[in-house]
Amino acid sequence: MTTALVTEPDSAAPPLPRPFLKWAGGKGQLLRQFQPLLPASYGRYFEPFVGGAALFFSLQPARATLTDVNSELVDCYRAVRDSVEEVIAALSHHTYDEAHYYRVRDLDPASLSLPARAARTIFLNKTGFNGLYRVNSAGRFNVPFGRYVNPSICNRPQLRACSAALQSVELAVRDFERVIDHAEAGDFVYLDPPYSPVSSTANFTSYSAGGFSFRDQERLAALFAALDKKGVLVMLSNSDVPEIPPLYSKFRVDRVAALRSINAKSDARGRVGEIVIRNYTTRRSRKAAPADKAG
Known part of the structure; x- marks a missing residue:
C-alpha cells in the first residue's frame, strides 16, 4: 500500500x-x-x-x-515548540506506505536530528496500529503498521498552533x-x-x-x-x-x-x-x- x-x-x-x-x-x-x-x-x-x-x-x-x-515523547514536544517549521519539512518526506513505515520504525532515533526525530514520532503515531505507543523490553518501538484511509500525517496549522501554545512551557524528562x-x-x-x-x-x-x-x-x-x-x-x-x-x-x-x-x-x-x-x-x-x- x-x-x-x-x-x-x-x-x-x-x-x-x-x-x-x-x-x-x-x-x-x-x-x-x-x-x-x-x-x-x-x-x-x-x-x-x-x-x-x-x-x-x-x-x-x-x-x-x-x-x-518517555524521552522520545518529550523530544517531540521540544521540537514542535522550538523548530516547528523544520518538523513540518521533515514530515513532508514521509508517505503512508507499509514498507516505508517499517524502514522508519527501524531507524535509531538517536541518529536523527531533533526535528527529524519528532517527525518520525508523529509519522509512526499517525500510521501505526491504533495510534499506540508501545516499546519492547529493549526500549524499541514495536507497534505494527496500521490500516487507515488517507491518514492525516502533517496538519501544518495545528502543529503551528501547538508550537505557539508551548512557547513558555518547561519540558523535561x-x-x-x-x-x-x-x-x-x-x-x-x-x-x-x-x-x-x-x-x-x-x-x-x-x-x-x-x-x-x-x-x-x-x-x-x-x-x-x-x-x-x-x-x-x-x-x-x-x-x-x-x-x-x-x-x-x-x-x-x-x-x-x-x-x-x-x-x-x-x-x-x-x-x-x-x-x-x-x-x-x-x-x-x-x-x-x-x-x-x-x-
Whole structure:
C-alpha cells in the first residue's frame, strides 16, 4: 500500500491548539466532563505524564511544566515548540506506505536530528496500529503498521498552533515522583498515568521499557498524598477498577465515562468507566487565575 502524504490545508484563522499525537487514554473526549471538576484557580500547571496533553492544550495555562519518563515523547514536544517549521519539512518526506513505515520504525532515533526525530514520532503515531505507543523490553518501538484511509500525517496549522501554545512551557524528562520537588502550595498537578488494565487483554501501558506496575500505582498514590500535604491542588485520572479507589480512600472520587477503542478483543471495546480523584471540592472557574496570565 502506498499513499501520498496527506496534509491539512492552511486556514485563514489559526486553529485552537489540540493534541497533535494520538495517545492511548487521551483525554480529548473527556474535557467537557472535566470542566466542573477543575480547580477554581491555581498558580503553575504541572503534568508529569504528558501523553497527548489534551488538558494542557485546552486550559493553555500561562505557566506550565510538562514532563514524562518517555524521552522520545518529550523530544517531540521540544521540537514542535522550538523548530516547528523544520518538523513540518521533515514530515513532508514521509508517505503512508507499509514498507516505508517499517524502514522508519527501524531507524535509531538517536541518529536523527531533533526535528527529524519528532517527525518520525508523529509519522509512526499517525500510521501505526491504533495510534499506540508501545516499546519492547529493549526500549524499541514495536507497534505494527496500521490500516487507515488517507491518514492525516502533517496538519501544518495545528502543529503551528501547538508550537505557539508551548512557547513558555518547561519540558523535561523526569520520573513522575519528581514533581514533588517543583510544585508548591496553590499549584495544580494533573496526573494521568498509564492506567491499571480493565481486563487481561487491555494492558497497553508499556510506554517505557519498564512498563507501569501496580507498585508504580502505589508510588503514585503516595505522591498524591504528599502533594496534598504540601498544599498542592491535585487531580488524577485512572481506570475504574477495584484496586485503585482504596489507594485514595481519603480523597474525593468522581466517575466519568469514556469511549475506548484500544483492546485486543473487538467485542470488549466501547464505553468504559474511569475515575477522577481530587483533593479539592470547589470549582468556580476552569481557567488559571488572572494573576497567572499577567505573570
